Amino acid sequence: MNTKRREMVDGAAAIARGALDAGCNFYAGYPITPASGILTHMLRELPKVGGIGLQGEDEISSLGHCIGAATAGATVFTATSGPGLSLYSENLGLSIMMEIPLVIAISQRLGPSTGAATATAQGDIQFMRWCTSGGYPVIVLSPTNIPESYHLTKRAFKLAKRFRNPVFIATDKETVMTTESVAESEMLNAPSWNDIPDKPVYKPLDPYQKNGAIHHYTGSSHTEEGHITKDPEIIAEFNERLKNKITDHIEEISLVKEDMESGSDTLIISYGISARSMEAAVNKLRSNGEKISALTIYSLWPIPEKRILSSLDGIKRIIIPEMNHGQYRHEIERLANKDVDIVGVNRVDTFLITPEEIIKAYND
Amino acid sequence: MTKPKLDTYIAEENLPYEFCPGCSHGKILGALSNSLKQQNLDPSEVVIVTDIGCVGLSDKYFVTHAFHGLHGRAITYASGIKMQNPELKVIVLIGDGGCGIGGHHLLNAARLNTDITVLVFNNFNFGMTGGQHSVTTPLDSITATTTLGSTDAPMDIAGTAKINGGGFVARATAFDKDLPDLTEKAMNHDGFSLIDIWELCTAYYVVRNDFGRKEMMGYMDSMGMESGILQETERPSFQTSYKGIQGQASKQKSMSGLVLDTKFSSDLEKPVRIVLAGAAGQKVVSAGNLLASAATLSGLWTSRRADFPITIQTGFSVAEIVISPEPVLYSGIIKPDVAALIASEGKDKIDRLTGAMEESDTIYFADNLGDVDSSANQLPLKFPEGAKKEVRKNIAALTAGYLTKQLNLFPFEALKEAIRQTQKPKIAEINLGLLAHFE
Numbered sequence: 001m002n003t004k005r006r007e008m009v010d011g012a013a014a015i016a017r018g019a020l021d022a023g024c025n026f027y028a029g030y031p032i033t034p035a036s037g038i039l040t041h042m043l044r045e046l047p048k049v050g051g052i053g054l055q056g057e058d059e060i061s062s063l064g065h066c067i068g069a070a071t072a073g074a075t076v077f078t079a080t081s082g083p084g085l086s087l088y089s090e091n092l093g094l095s096i097m098m099e100i101p102l103v104i105a106i107s108q109r110l111g112p113s114t115g116a117a118t119a120t121a122q123g124d125i126q127f128m129r130w131c132t133s134g135g136y137p138v139i140v141l142s143p144t145n146i147p148e149s150y151h152l153t154k155r156a157f158k159l160a161k162r163f164r165n166p167v168f169i170a171t172d173k174e175t176v177m178t179t180e181s182v183a184e185s186e187m188l189n190a191p192s193w194n195d196i197p198d199k200p201v202y203k204p205l206d207p208y209q210k211n212g213a214i215h216h217y218t219g220s221s222h223t224e225e226g227h228i229t230k231d232p233e234i235i236a237e238f239n240e241r242l243k244n245k246i247t248d249h250i251e252e253i254s255l256v257k258e259d260m261e262s263g264s265d266t267l268i269i270s271y272g273i274s275a276r277s278m279e280a281a282v283n284k285l286r287s288n289g290e291k292i293s294a295l296t297i298y299s300l301w302p303i304p305e306k307r308i309l310s311s312l313d314g315i316k317r318i319i320i321p322e323m324n325h326g327q328y329r330h331e332i333e334r335l336a337n338k339d340v341d342i343v344g345v346n347r348v349d350t351f352l353i354t355p356e357e358i359i360k361a362y363n364d
Numbered sequence: 365m366t367k368p369k370l371d372t373y374i375a376e377e378n379l380p381y382e383f384c385p386g387c388s389h390g391k392i393l394g395a396l397s398n399s400l401k402q403q404n405l406d407p408s409e410v411v412i413v414t415d416i417g418c419v420g421l422s423d424k425y426f427v428t429h430a431f432h433g434l435h436g437r438a439i440t441y442a443s444g445i446k447m448q449n450p451e452l453k454v455i456v457l458i459g460d461g462g463c464g465i466g467g468h469h470l471l472n473a474a475r476l477n478t479d480i481t482v483l484v485f486n487n488f489n490f491g492m493t494g495g496q497h498s499v500t501t502p503l504d505s506i507t508a509t510t511t512l513g514s515t516d517a518p519m520d521i522a523g524t525a526k527i528n529g530g531g532f533v534a535r536a537t538a539f540d541k542d543l544p545d546l547t548e549k550a551m552n553h554d555g556f557s558l559i560d561i562w563e564l565c566t567a568y569y570v571v572r573n574d575f576g577r578k579e580m581m582g583y584m585d586s587m588g589m590e591s592g593i594l595q596e597t598e599r600p601s602f603q604t605s606y607k608g609i610q611g612q613a614s615k616q617k618s619m620s621g622l623v624l625d626t627k628f629s630s631d632l633e634k635p636v637r638i639v640l641a642g643a644a645g646q647k648v649v650s651a652g653n654l655l656a657s658a659a660t661l662s663g664l665w666t667s668r669r670a671d672f673p674i675t676i677q678t679g680f681s682v683a684e685i686v687i688s689p690e691p692v693l694y695s696g697i698i699k700p701d702v703a704a705l706i707a708s709e710g711k712d713k714i715d716r717l718t719g720a721m722e723e724s725d726t727i728y729f730a731d732n733l734g735d736v737d738s739s740a741n742q743l744p745l746k747f748p749e750g751a752k753k754e755v756r757k758n759i760a761a762l763t764a765g766y767l768t769k770q771l772n773l774f775p776f777e778a779l780k781e782a783i784r785q786t787q788k789p790k791i792a793e794i795n796l797g798l799l800a801h802f803e
Binding site (some may be wrong): 006009026043051066067090094180209212219228277 | 376406407408410411413423424427428429431432433434437440441442443444446447448449452453468469472477515533536606608610613616618619621622623624625626653655656659660663665667668669674691692693694695696698754
């Protein structure tokens with residue numbers, strides 16, 4: 001392989017290519033900056049491979065088309081930004097209830113509402129987790145760069161199929177819309193992550209088909225055969241399973257990058273675009289002789305609690321850069337010992353967090 | 365394979381219907397069962413998609429596939445099912461309530477002409493929730509939420525489907541003997557089909573408004589809403605049209621990234637952050653791409669962001685390029701090392717950035733754009749004498765050439781190679797001609 005071969009590509013193309021390489025054959029979405037690049041890419045590429053890509057009349061219909069197509073056997077994908085996620089909410093509940101394998105990329109922008117259209121942000125991290133009524137778990141993966149956008153998108157499809165559940169790719173305007181030169185080898189070779197088994201944890205979605213078994217899919221509480229039930233025991237068992245299918249597999253879903261240095265008592269934890277500023281800050285601090293550890297979280301939800309706790313050994317201080325008011329910091333505060341000093345580095349002013357701000361937090 | 369001969373498509377073990385006495389829903393379900401029977405369809409090739417409301421109880425009464433989703437969205441699920449598997453016959457059972465909350469989906473499915481059949485159970489009010497008014501509630505009617513009479517103009521569901529291009533549109537009543545035949549015609553139409561079926565809600569609407577079968581027919585007449593087939597078009601369905609798109613799609617260029625092999629070298633030691641600030645139409649983003657591509661061809665790492673207003677061909681156009689000997693981690697620019705101002709719109713747009721620049725940084729400016737409020741060193745863009753007449757039309761590409769010469773981040777040859785590898789031949793010829801002035 002030619003290690004000097006580079007590709008100039010943006011996150012939108014990397015995510016779309018990841019979806020196509022994962023076997024996606026159905027996409028429906030509605031235009032919204034900064035996610036439209038994914039829409040245009042998918043609509044252009046899908047018909048070439050016999051798939052279907054369309055722009056719905058709104059986000060509600062787009063996700064509705066995806067859910068319908070999935071029950072007829074499609075491998076479905078959609079993308080939007082925070083305002084579109086608001087409109088996806090009710091159908092995300094339906095996807096959870098019907099156990100639809102569904103991958104959704106959220107290209108975050110600075111809100112609330114129309115907000116500072118269009119500046120980058122990480123303000124929808126909790127929104128993705130609590131995206132619909134009932135509080136049932138979803139899986140959220142967050143790439144920090146373009147090659148990871150490609151590989152995590154492919155992984156999202158495996159997770160969606162295995163758990164028959166919505167899986168988010170939490171990305172942002174900066175990653176999706178910035179063109180970067182990346183090593184072709186990094187796009188081609190997946191990082192050494194654990195494999196996600198192909199076998200579904202429950203039973204595979206058996207699509208509607210002519211001459212196939214008769215299926216009922218419903219958003220109401222239902223029996224294993226898909227028939228509506230009001231039996232409290234069946235309802236309880238079903239709802240427990242919806243939760244447990246994710247929470248029983250947290251270790252398998254957990255994905256982090258540990259960059260630990262022995263003897264360091266400060267750990268920086270970050271994710272997404274801010275993890276890149278973290279890495280730049282760590283490089284700089286280490287070149288100045290500082291001992292410092294860093295933890296990049298790729299699987300934001302379910303929270304990789306064991307991986308986080310194991311990285312806290314000997315740590316007296318945690319710095320958490322994120323482009324919101326501390327949405328993930330609150331989760332870390334819940335996990336860490338009370339005597340650990342936890343500091344946020346936060347920006348909601350349209351600019352990326354700079355490595356210098358993180359260094360300043362370290363030095364303070 | 366011999367076709368199945370079912371006597372009924374009703375799941376008889378689930379009978380009797382749980383609808384209120386006198387409710388017309390059972391009549392329509394019976395007509396649908398008879399229609400499926402006369403079409404001799406295999407239950408596995410039929411998907412019944414039900415909306416929310418009393419009509420949403422219907423899926424369990426059929427031996428076919430069923431889908432029961434969210435209020436007003438049934439049409440969107442049905443379209444998705446049909447798109448993915450055109451072999452399936454997809455039928456939506458929806459009420460007047462669903463046509464209200466999902467009106468947007470109704471009229472857009474008609475426009476899309478997706479090959480599904482929508483049967484509207486139109487009984488003029490919300491039955492399941494206690495008889496509130498719906499989009500089809502007649503004027504002056506009494507409902508739980510219009511106790512002094514409805515003041516809203518009723519929606520014409522069939523008319524909405526018709527005017528928005530629905531392939532097959534009909535109006536009927538639950539009492540029509542030919543409902544199975546009409547349903548069969550609708551199902552066999554290649555495209556969107558809808559039958560607006562008027563019926564009676566005996567629990568609420570009928571008793572509050574003294575509205576029986578006779579009054580319903582009188583109302584239909586008084587509104588000038590005829591029954592029967594209202595529209596039948598030859599327009600191809602989405603399914604048919606999309607096959608054409610799939611057939612032609614391969615002609616469209618791939619949108620994947622640009623692959624560049626390292627051909628040149630550079631001894632750049634630390635990242636350089638460059639901002640090109642101009643106006644729409646100056647090809648600023650294209651010039652930024654050239655600098656990033658030339659750096660990439662020289663073994664450097666780059667990021668390139670573009671910023672412009674949501675309207676095009678007006679206002680500022682800014683390209684932010686980071687060029688680095690190591691992969692770019694932080695791609696933001698809050699203080700450029702180099703800024704090039706080539707139009708006043710861009711100059712104004714980046715005044716916060718130029719204001720942050722320090723003495724060691726450089727601002728290059730085009731004619732009349734100097735004197736920036738900044739500590740940076742400020743120098744005019746000095747294009748070669750021979751290029752002067754090109755400045756008005758091609759200032760961005762000239763600036764890329766000038767910066768390449770001045771900053772010496774990568775070989776000038778790399779910029780020419782970037783033009784050859786990334787631009788269309790006609791544009792490349794013009795830009796290579798411009799660069800010749802520097803040599």
